[in-house]
Amino acid sequence: MSDLVRIERDQGVARVTLNRPELNNALNEELIEALRLALETLATETSIATVVLSGEGKSLCAGADINWMRKAASYSREENIADAMPLVRMLAALDRMPQTTIGRVQGPIYGGGVGVVAACDIAIGSSEATFCLSEVRLGIVPGMISPYVLRAIGERTARRYFQTAEVFDAQEAKRIGLLHEVVAPDVLDERITKLLKQLKSAAPGARAIAKKLAGDIAGRAIDEALMSETAALIADVRARPEAREGLSAFLEKRKASWN
Secondary structure, three states: OOOOEEEEEEOOEEEEEEOOHHHOOOEOHHHHHHHHHHHHHHHOOOOOOEEEEEEOOOOOOOOEOHHHHHHHOOOOHHHHHHHHHHHHHHHHHHHOOOOEEEEEEOOEEEOHHHHHHHHOOEEEEEOOOEEEOOHHHHOOOOOOOHHHHHHHHOHHHHHHHHHHOOEEEHHHHHHHOOOOEEEOHHHHHHHHHHHHHHHOOOOHHHHHHHHHHHHHHOOOOOOHHHHHHHHHHHHHHHOOHHHHHHHHHHHOOOOOOOO
16 A cells, blocks of 8 residues: 555544645645545455544645646646546545545645545534635636535535635535534544544444435435335345344343444
8 A cells, every 4th residue: 555545443443544744635646546545445344334534744635736737737638537537536435435434624625625525424624724626716627526515515605616716714614514513623633533432333334324325315306216215225224133233232221232
C-alpha cells in the first residue's frame, strides 16, 4: 500500500489517513489511486465495520493539486475523460463501502475535498473548517463530485454554491447538510470516539443493509412495489443470525455479541 494513505485497524475500526500534509492532502493521480485501493481493500474485509477517514496535518483534503490540474489543461477531450475517471471511481468506492464511513473534517476543504466529505455516511467537522466549491473560479465545474454534493445539500443550495464559489464556514456546512455535527477542534477526536462507541451497539451486518436500503429507496414513490420490497427485506433480515442474536440479547437483558 502506498505511504500516501495509511490504514490502521483496531477492533473492527479502520482508520484511513491521507498522508500528504505538506500539500494539505491535495488530490493528485497517486493519492487518488492509493485511496481507491485502500477503500476497495477494506470493503472486502468482513472484520471491519467502520471506516474513519481523516487527513494528516491541517486539512482532511484541500481539493485538487494545482500541478495535476495544470497538466490537464493541455489534454485532449479523450485524455481529460481518462484523467477524470480515477476520481470518479475513488468517490464511488467510498460511497459504496458496506461499512459505515465517518469523515473527520478539519481545515480548508475545497473542490474535490467537498466531494470526499459528501460521500461519507457521517461527517463530523471542526468549527474551524472552511469549505468552497471553487471550480468555477478556474473556469471549470464540480463535475465528478456533483452527485454526492447534490445528494448531501440539495439542488437549490448546490445551484448557489456551484456558481458563486463562496467560502463558507462549518456552521453553514452543517445548516445545508454537508456536515452532521460541528465541534470545537480540541474535542473532534473525542466526539468521533463516542460515535464509534455508539456504532458498536448496532449489528454490523444490519448496518450495511440499512445503509444500502437508504440509497435504494431514496426518491422512490411509496407504492405497492416499494411496500412489498420493504416487507420482503425485513422478512429476510429477521431470519439472519444477527437478528436472532439481537432479539435474544434484548430479551435476556445482556449485550449482543457484537457490542
